[in-house]
Amino acid sequence: MGCAASSANRVAPESAIHAKPTAGDDVAPAKKFAEDDVEMAQEPVSSEPQATLSTGDGGARKLTILHFNDVYNIEEQAREPVGGAARFCAKVKEVRKSGANPLVLFSGDAYNPSLMSTMTLGKQMVPILNEIGVNVSCIGNHEFDYGLDNLMKLNAQCNFPWLMANVLERGTDLPYAGAGTTWIEDWNGIKVGVVGLVEEEWLETLGAVNVSDMIYKDFVEVGREAAAYLKSKGAELLVALTHMREPNDRKLAAEVPEFHLILGGHDHHYVSAFVEPHNNLMVKSGTDFRDLSIIEVEFAAGSSTEPKLSVERIIIDSSVPEDPATKDIVNEYMKIMGDKMDEDIGETLEPLDGRFQTVRNRESNLGNFVADVWRKAAGAQITILNSGSLRSDSILPAGIIKARDFVAILPMVDTTMVLECTGAQVVIALENAVSQWPKLEGRFPQVSGLKFKFDPLQPPGNRIVPGSVYLTEFEMEPELLDMERKYKTAVKEYLGTGKDGFNIFTECKVLVDAEAGVILPSTIKCHFIQLRVLNKWDGKKIWIRSLTSRWIKNAKTRSNVNLVDMEKDAAQDENKSYHHSKSTMDTQERTHGLAVTHPDTGLYCIAPKLEGRIINIREVVEDDEEKEKKKEEEEEEEEPEMQDGNDDTSLLDDL
Numbered sequence: 001m002g003c004a005a006s007s008a009n010r011v012a013p014e015s016a017i018h019a020k021p022t023a024g025d026d027v028a029p030a031k032k033f034a035e036d037d038v039e040m041a042q043e044p045v046s047s048e049p050q051a052t053l054s055t056g057d058g059g060a061r062k063l064t065i066l067h068f069n070d071v072y073n074i075e076e077q078a079r080e081p082v083g084g085a086a087r088f089c090a091k092v093k094e095v096r097k098s099g100a101n102p103l104v105l106f107s108g109d110a111y112n113p114s115l116m117s118t119m120t121l122g123k124q125m126v127p128i129l130n131e132i133g134v135n136v137s138c139i140g141n142h143e144f145d146y147g148l149d150n151l152m153k154l155n156a157q158c159n160f161p162w163l164m165a166n167v168l169e170r171g172t173d174l175p176y177a178g179a180g181t182t183w184i185e186d187w188n189g190i191k192v193g194v195v196g197l198v199e200e201e202w203l204e205t206l207g208a209v210n211v212s213d214m215i216y217k218d219f220v221e222v223g224r225e226a227a228a229y230l231k232s233k234g235a236e237l238l239v240a241l242t243h244m245r246e247p248n249d250r251k252l253a254a255e256v257p258e259f260h261l262i263l264g265g266h267d268h269h270y271v272s273a274f275v276e277p278h279n280n281l282m283v284k285s286g287t288d289f290r291d292l293s294i295i296e297v298e299f300a301a302g303s304s305t306e307p308k309l310s311v312e313r314i315i316i317d318s319s320v321p322e323d324p325a326t327k328d329i330v331n332e333y334m335k336i337m338g339d340k341m342d343e344d345i346g347e348t349l350e351p352l353d354g355r356f357q358t359v360r361n362r363e364s365n366l367g368n369f370v371a372d373v374w375r376k377a378a379g380a381q382i383t384i385l386n387s388g389s390l391r392s393d394s395i396l397p398a399g400i401i402k403a404r405d406f407v408a409i410l411p412m413v414d415t416t417m418v419l420e421c422t423g424a425q426v427v428i429a430l431e432n433a434v435s436q437w438p439k440l441e442g443r444f445p446q447v448s449g450l451k452f453k454f455d456p457l458q459p460p461g462n463r464i465v466p467g468s469v470y471l472t473e474f475e476m477e478p479e480l481l482d483m484e485r486k487y488k489t490a491v492k493e494y495l496g497t498g499k500d501g502f503n504i505f506t507e508c509k510v511l512v513d514a515e516a517g518v519i520l521p522s523t524i525k526c527h528f529i530q531l532r533v534l535n536k537w538d539g540k541k542i543w544i545r546s547l548t549s550r551w552i553k554n555a556k557t558r559s560n561v562n563l564v565d566m567e568k569d570a571a572q573d574e575n576k577s578y579h580h581s582k583s584t585m586d587t588q589e590r591t592h593g594l595a596v597t598h599p600d601t602g603l604y605c606i607a608p609k610l611e612g613r614i615i616n617i618r619e620v621v622e623d624d625e626e627k628e629k630k631k632e633e634e635e636e637e638e639e640p641e642m643q644d645g646n647d648d649t650s651l652l653d654d655l
């Protein structure tokens with residue numbers, strides 16, 4: 001198999017600088033680090049000049065490791081330290097030029113979130129990470145933001161393996177997402193073993209993949225097995241490359257003393273510490289190409305245990321010159337991002353009303369659409385979206401939606417928190433949301449999973465009409481919000497931290513924090529991608545790995561039935577368009593306009609409508625449904641005699 005062949009290739013193993021994993025046989029079952037499937041199948045694709053194996057000091061062996069994690073924006077930022085991939089890469093190349101032959105390790109989170117990634121789905125990170133010369137990486141939660149297929153496609157283009165040893169694919173028991181488990185290599189005469197480990201917490205919150213496809217295994221347990229395995233293969237320096245919170249990294253360090261180094265991501269702060277009681281070194285290297293750790297490892301002459309470890313933090317500010325090759329890649333993608341603005345991303349049958357005078361004043365169909373998609377991706381029962389998030393201030397006409405329209409609506413890369421709020425806390429939040437009405441304040445809400453009435457003539461804090469707040473899960477009867485019960489409520493981090501007067505949210509238990517939460521614009525982008533997939537594969541059996549797929553699939557099944565009916569009808573030369581629009585109306589209702597077939601083309605598009613989610617009781621009701629209800633009520637009032645007459649008739653019939 002590939003492993004054996006590549007092992008034979010490895011005459012001088014430490015020369016495999018750019019080790020490329022091959023698909024299929026590089027995945028080792030995580031539960032057992034068995035003989036055969038151990039080493040990632042390595043195919044050296046370049047043979048860079050070899051560094052000296054040892055650097056004097058009477059035979060002491062030295063190794064330099066470069067570590068970083070959580071990188072999002074490849075272009076430099078406005079404030080110091082400005083970071084940017086070009087400066088970062090220049091620093092890495094500087095270390096490399098010094099003759100150190102560093103091992104470059106990355107702890108995950110690259111494909112999202114950034115404005116560029118909402119256009120490219122993270123594609124720009126592949127050439128950047130390759131240019132940096134990453135040797136091994138660990139998968140992070142944001143790699144999954146645009147779905148499993150996207151992650152696997154991008155990972156396959158990287159010149160290095162992505163590890164994640166403790167998540168398996170249900171059914172096959174192979175590592176999830178085609179990940180590798182361990183990596184072992186001679187580097188400067190030191191045999192280095194690396195395992196990739198993640199925590200359960202963020203795994204449970206992934207919005208764009210199906211979590212039920214995964215089997216999570218405890219990172220300490222798998223870490224222990226991996227360490228034993230790597231040692232059995234002769235590894236002298238053991239490294240856990242992780243994507244988890246600091247307390248979990250510390251736990252791993254304390255419970256698996258075999259790891260000399262715990263190199264982590266997921267947190268964005270910089271921290272390095274020798275962790276008690278074993279004094280293994282834990283490092284987390286900040287974020288966004290602003291920080292780089294240089295870790296020096298030294299084994300004393302004749303020793304292959306207890307390496308001396310030290311770490312230096314390098315800050316990437318504007319004093320670091322830019323690497324021209326990386327800068328070219330950055331410029332190329334800045335241009336691609338510009339070009340992509342003209343691409344079609346979807347279609348709407350309804351004009352989408354994003355005017356401030358609408359979204360900051362009343363229910364808007366655009367607000368309903370965004371809130372619905374976002375809530376589903378976040379796995380929440382309720383969403384309160386502050387309308388200040390919707391930035392376009394215009395009506396997007398029915399028709400094709402361009403990428404630039406989408407970016408105009410949601411230009412901010414907003415993070416999500418999922419909170420546990422009681423019904424009473426939800427009402428307090430809604431009170432704040434409508435407290436400034438009629439001022440066009442960004443705190444005015446657009447909601448999903450909820451409907452309520454407010455009375456603007458009441459004083460602020462007292463405007464929500466008692467007994468008017470209902471929970472409205474799709475395809476279920478609305479139920480009165482229970483003041484005591486706890487509801488999973490998705491809000492932007494901005495609100496979750498108490499901004500815009502939403503102090504109440506700081507009192508709620510955090511179920512999913514901002515780093516683990518879904519990215520608002522990414523969830524909308526994913527929704528359009530799913531519709532496109534449906535359009536491409538319509539009529540065939542498909543499997544979309546997404547939480548939102550379930551109800552889109554419902555709509556699809558339903559509309560397929562209608563399509564069959566329509567074909568029959570067409571054969572009988574009946575009015576085709578009537579049936580088309582009937583089907584469209586049907587799916588509009590069932591999916592709240594999130595997945596509707598176009599009456600002419602049959603392609604999936606969106607058609608969100610006003611649904612009476614937010615009712616200002618002092619305003620003339622304009623909603624169609626309400627209008628109809630009102631009309632019915634009026635008719636009932638006007639025709640009491642006729643009803644009596646009907647009743648009489650039925651009585652007579654019974655007799």
Ligand SMILES: [Zn+2]
Pocket residue numbers: 109140141142243265266267515
């Ligand atoms: Zn993360």
